[in-house]
Amino acid sequence: MARPELPDLASIRAAQERIRPHVTRASLLRSSVLSELTGGDVQLKLEIEQPTGSFKVRGACNAILTAQRAGSVTGVTTASTGNHARAVAYMGRRFGLPVTAFLASSVPAYRVQALEELGAAVDTSCADQSAALDAARRLAAEHEYAFVPPFDHPDVISGQGTIGVELCADLRDLDAVIVPVSGGGLISGIGLATKAIRPEALVIGVCSDRADAMxxxxxxxxxxxxxxxxxxxxxxxxxLGPDNHYTFRIAQQVIDEIVTMSEDDIRQAMELLSTEDGLTIEGAAAASVAYLRATADRWRGKRVAALITGNAVAPG
Structure with a gap:
């Protein structure tokens, strides 16, 4: 059986035009403290400016709009640890579509509440992410809903890749982009765009050492x-899921390096960004900054973009 065709720069540019009216072109913030620490020019891509506080709205928006163009869509289903489901719920409400989100039982209650406040029906009966994905697929098939997975989908990847196009346009002498990594949708999209526009720029992935699947x-x-x-x-x-079709193959092509950071490193990065740059971010978003701190000497004289991916922190 032929493997599915991968997204590319053309699909990412098409996504950019499609989602432009519905998402924010997140700004760049030069981090004085990180630039001083590294001796380079460290630019933070503030995806926390998105309407749901996370980059995930890009992929969700592109996937839903593409599905609508392909045929009648009466509803949407998804599975997520939180940010993607919130993005789908937000876009579903924006486009007048009911959304059902399946979450693993371990997902914090405040994330469930955020989804419900956006009007989504939430199911937290699944043991883990894989079970949640299976449940979402079943519901989509039963009700003929559009299924929008959190990362392994060409339209989701293309939507996330619009960040890479923006970075290459705004930072024409970009030397490296540092990206937090889970299932790989974000780094796949950014990597495809970056390697197509500025192939000499490094694409570096950062995982938590407690979540290092990629x-x-x-x-x-x-x-x-x-x-x-x-x-x-x-x-x-x-x-990455047992039937991963896209992100692993793309990651093999576009990731130059991938590393893990410890819990302490990530917590310290969160505190640094809060204290020095006034940014309240979630742990995943601090992974890129944790890596920059740990490898500071490497970036002297370099221009580096670090993805600040989300701000879904527990209240209080």
Whole structure:
């Protein structure tokens, strides 16, 4: 059986035009503290400016709009650790579509509440992310809803890739882009765009050492399951799925390096961004900054973009 065709720069540029009226062109913030620490020019891509506080609206918006163009869509279903489901719920409400979101039982209650406030029906009966995905697919098939997975879908990847187009346009001498990694939708899209526009720029992925599915998979040459354990980087939980069609193959092509950071490193990065740059972010979003701090000497004289991916922090 032929493998599915991968998204590319053309599909990412098409997504950029499609989603432009519905998402924010997130700004760049030069981090004085990180630039001083590294001796380089560190630019933070503030996806926390998106209407749901996360980059995920880009992929969700592109997937839903593309599905609507292909035929009648009466509803949407998805599965997520939180940010993607919130993005789908937001876009569903924007486009007048009912949304059902399946979450693993371990997802914090405040994330469930955020989805319900957006009008989504939420099911938290699944043991983990893989079970949630299976349940979402079943419901979509039963009700002829559009199924929008959190990362392994060409329209989702193309939507996330619009960040890479923006970075290459705004930072024409970009030397590296640092991206938090879970299932790989974000780094796949950014990597495709960056390597097509500025191939000399490094694409570096950062996992939590408690959620390192992509790193383990790349090491052995195929997707591998990983157990879900508690981590400050909640949004990085989950593996690539047993039937991954897109993100692993793209990751093999576009990721130059992939590393893990510890819980302490991520927490310290969160505190640094809060204290020095006034940014309240979630653990997953701090992974890129944790890596920059750990490799500071490497970036002297370099222009580096770090993805600040989301701000879904627990209240209080």
């Amino acid at each position: 790193l383990r998979s790349l090491r052995v040459g195929h997707p591998v399951p990983v157990p879900e354990v508690e981590t400050v980087a909640t949004s990085l939980l989950g593996d």
